[in-house]
Amino acid sequence: MHLESSAENYAFRDQVRAFLAENLSEELREAGRLTTSIISDHDASQAWQKVLYRQGWAAPSWPREHGGTGWTPMQQHIFAVECALADVPIVTPTGLAMVGPAIMGHGNDEQKAHYLPRILSAEDNWCQGYSEPGSGSDLASLQTRAVPDGEDYLINGSKIWTTNAHNANRMFCLVRTSNEGKPQEGISFILIDMASPGIRVEPIITLAGNHELNQVFFEDVRVPRENLVGAENDGWTVAKYLLEFERGGRAWGARLRGAHNRLSAIAEARGLTARAAFARALADLEVRLTAMEYTEHRVIADIVASGRPGPASSLLKLQAATVMQGIDELAVDAVAYYAAPHQPAARQPGSNVEPIGEPDGVAVMARYLDQRARSIAGGTNEIQRNIMAKLVLGM
Numbered sequence: 182m183h184l185e186s187s188a189e190n191y192a193f194r195d196q197v198r199a200f201l202a203e204n205l206s207e208e209l210r211e212a213g214r215l216t217t218s219i220i221s222d223h224d225a226s227q228a229w230q231k232v233l234y235r236q237g238w239a240a241p242s243w244p245r246e247h248g249g250t251g252w253t254p255m256q257q258h259i260f261a262v263e264c265a266l267a268d269v270p271i272v273t274p275t276g277l278a279m280v281g282p283a284i285m286g287h288g289n290d291e292q293k294a295h296y297l298p299r300i301l302s303a304e305d306n307w308c309q310g311y312s313e314p315g316s317g318s319d320l321a322s323l324q325t326r327a328v329p330d331g332e333d334y335l336i337n338g339s340k341i342w343t344t345n346a347h348n349a350n351r352m353f354c355l356v357r358t359s360n361e362g363k364p365q366e367g368i369s370f371i372l373i374d375m376a377s378p379g380i381r382v383e384p385i386i387t388l389a390g391n392h393e394l395n396q397v398f399f400e401d402v403r404v405p406r407e408n409l410v411g412a413e414n415d416g417w418t419v420a421k422y423l424l425e426f427e428r429g430g431r432a433w434g435a436r437l438r439g440a441h442n443r444l445s446a447i448a449e450a451r452g453l454t455a456r457a458a459f460a461r462a463l464a465d466l467e468v469r470l471t472a473m474e475y476t477e478h479r480v481i482a483d484i485v486a487s488g489r490p491g492p493a494s495s496l497l498k499l500q501a502a503t504v505m506q507g508i509d510e511l512a513v514d515a516v517a518y519y520a521a522p523h524q525p526a527a528r529q530p531g532s533n534v535e536p537i538g539e540p541d542g543v544a545v546m547a548r549y550l551d552q553r554a555r556s557i558a559g560g561t562n563e564i565q566r567n568i569m570a571k572l573v574l575g576m
């Protein structure tokens with residue numbers, strides 16, 4: 182893949198910049214700047230997705246037939262970089278970047294016609310029901326059970342660490358439909374209406390004090406059998422396909438570049454770049470980030486060649502987690518004791534609470550704490566290394 186930009190790519194970049202200048206409000210930029218984790222403030226994320234939807238840009242990577250932009254992978258990349266550098270709020274990925282591609286790849290025609298437009302327009306908000314209290318890395322051991330009952334399944338069990346379940350009206354969920362054969366062979370992938378009787382959502386508050394995670398309980402929840410994606414007991418195929426999209430193709434590099442720029446600005450404002458040790462640490466992160474951006478280009482090239490991110494997405498996810506954590510650690514060093522005040526109200530978009538210290542430091546500690554989870558969410562660093570050992574190195 183050629184990284185150099187052609188005249189058309191520069192023209193496209195200018196078009197994106199003009200669009201952002203006109204449509205990205207200061208309120209939305211603020212929500213983007215105050216994002217501390219893998220998701221932004223829900224209302225801001227929704228509002229921004231609706232702006233993109235009106236422009237026809239909500240799903241840059243989707244095929245045009247399903248409402249995507251038809252952009253080349255390089256255009257998608259340029260768009261992601263410009264958005265990240267302009268501090269857009271993160272568009273919640275569970276619909277557009279996760280279950281959307283899974284439905285396109287494995288859903289039937291009715292499911293595509295029903296769900297894809299509602300994902301695009303943000304009418305449906307999705308959460309991911311994979312992990313359970315006893316099943317994370319060893320996901321195939323999951324026990325939430327779906328038992329056929331007439332035209333429906335009856336679902337019982339619990340999912341945990343479910344990001345955004347409290348804001349979602351839909352869940353894509355892995356359930357056990359058989360105990361025969363290997364554990365992977367008895368799992369099905371099903372779409373659940375979160376308003377179904379018998380579902381209870383309990384909050385889990387993060388170290389930073391945010392409500393993003395939940396535990397979800399299912400008690401005799403009735404879900405139509407037609408909500409299966411793929412065949413009964415073949416959900417593992419759909420789940421693995423979806424995880425590649427979760428780990429790759431998400432413009433990690435652009436977000437990290439935005440975070441690195443923010444860190445550089447914080448350091449500059451405090452005169453830290455003149456100090457050798459700090460400047461060296463900043464440069465080290467810059468080198469690792471650049472290497473990551475090149476990996477991302479390789480993943481984009483894989484998507485062009487094969488239509489899916491492939492196992493290199495694990496490498497990307499691992500690098501993104503470690504570089505992001507490095508940036509957040511150095512940001513804490515940079516703001517020093519001003520990282521200490523716990524002021525959740527001051528980092529809400531639109532807040533009029535006066536921050537203690539400079540405003541650019543208000544989210545630094547929360548980000549540091551929230552981003553510890555980056556090396557766990559979406560599959561831990563160790564699991565990514567296992568996947569690479571097996572699928573990339575052939576060990």
Ligand SMILES: Cc1cc2nc3c(=O)[nH]c(=O)nc-3n(C[C@H](O)[C@H](O)[C@H](O)COP(=O)(O)OP(=O)(O)OC[C@H]3O[C@@H](n4cnc5c(N)ncnc54)[C@H](O)[C@@H]3O)c2cc1C
Binds near residue numbers: 310319342345559
């Ligand atoms: C912020 C956040 C958001 C999340 N959002 C969601 C969500 O929306 N939906 C969802 O379904 N899940 C979600 N998760 C759950 C996440 O996918 C799991 O936490 C993750 O897969 C790890 O599982 P676990 O927590 O059960 O840890 P475990 O699997 O118990 O792992 C514990 C430790 O053992 C190590 N380990 C385990 N197995 C191996 C092995 N084979 N080789 C080497 N080391 C190993 C792990 O690397 C880890 O260090 C989220 C998690 C976080 C932190």
